[in-house]
Amino acid sequence: MPTLTHRHLSPQDTAAALPYALLAREIEALLQDPSVQVPPRIVQALQGGASLFVMPAADARVAITKLSTFTPGNAQRGLPTIQGDIVVFDVRTGQRIALVDGPTVTARRTAAVSLLAAQKLAPRTDGPLLIVGAGVQGRAHLEAFHEGQGVQEVWVASRQAATADALVRHAHGLGIKARRVDEPNAALADCPLVVTTTPAQQVVMTALPRTDAFISAVGAFTPRMVEWSAQVCQQLAQSGTLVVDTRDADHEAGDLLQAGIALPTVPSLGDVVGQTAAWQAVDQGRTQRAGPVFFKNCGWGGWDLAAARCLATAL
Secondary structure, X not given: OOOXXXXXXXXXXXXXOOOHHHHHHHHHHHOXXXXXXXXXXXXXXXXXXXXXXXXXEEOOOEEEEEEEEEOOOHHHHOOOOEEEEEEEEEOOOOOEEEEEEXXXXXXXXXXXXXXXXXHHHXXXXXOOEEEEOOOHHHHHHHHHHHXXXXXXXXXXXXXXXXXXXXXXXXXXXXXXXXXXXXXXXXXXXXXXXXXXXXXXXXXXXOOOXXXXXXXXXXXXXXXXXXXXXXXXXXXXXXXXXXXXXXXXXXXXXXXXXXXXXXXXXXXXXXXXXXXXXXXXXXXXXHHHHOOOEEEEOOXXXXXXHHHHHHHHHHO
C-alpha cells in the first residue's frame, strides 16, 4: 500500500481519491466534529482584478493550508481561472504528508457541498437539473448530482454555446440525457434542480424558480460578485428558504448581500446537519412558505479539510 508521506498528487490522482458521494459524507461528518478549526480565510486583492486566497484548517489528525488564485481574466487567455495547491500536514508530527492539486479539490468539494445540501433540503431530486455556467464547476456539479442524486437529465446554459455543447457531450458520455438551452431564466419553470456556476461578474438570473426548486448558487463568493438579481433574492427570502454554507457567507455571499438580506439570521448547512434550534425554527415554517430552497455556496477551508481527510483515508 502506498504511503501518504510526501505524496504529490496529480489532478487525476486527486479526483480518483475523492468520489463525490464519499466526499459529501465526509463533509457531513466534519460539520459534526468538534475538533475542527477553520479561521477566516484571507483574501488578498491583486492587480488586474485577481485575488489570492489563503485558507488554513485543522482537526485532531490533519492540518492544511490552501493557497489559490482566482483570475477572472484567464477565461479569455485560455487559462484556468482558479489555480493553486493544498499542503497537508500530519498534526502529530508536523510533517508535510501531501501536496494536492488545488483546483481539482476546489471543484469536487464545492460540488459535494451542493450535493449534500440537495440531499438534505431539495423538495424534489429527480430533475431535470439546470446548470448555468459550463466551466469547471458546471462539469463537477453535473458529475456530482448524477453520482450522488441519480440525476438522469441535465439542461446546460452558457454564454458560449461551444462550452455548453461540450458539457452536453460530457453528459452524454456518462449516459445522461442532456441538451443545451439558450434562455436559462425561461428554463427555470421546468427544472426543480438548479445550479448556477457563472463567473458572477454580472446578474444572469432574473426570474423566480419553481416553488418546489432547490437552487445552489455557487458563482458569487465575494461581496462584489453576483449571479442572481436582488429582486429575486428578496422574493426568495420572503417566500422561500435561504440557507448559507457557513457563517463566512455573512460577509461573502454577494448575491444576498447586494439584496440587503440580514445574513446572520439565515441558517447554515451546519445548522441543517446538526438540526440546531436555528434550523428547526426555519424548518417548521417551510410548509407555510411553500417556496424554493436557495442554498448559497461560497466556499470554506473546512471543505478542503474534508477532502484532505478523504485523501488520508484513501492513501
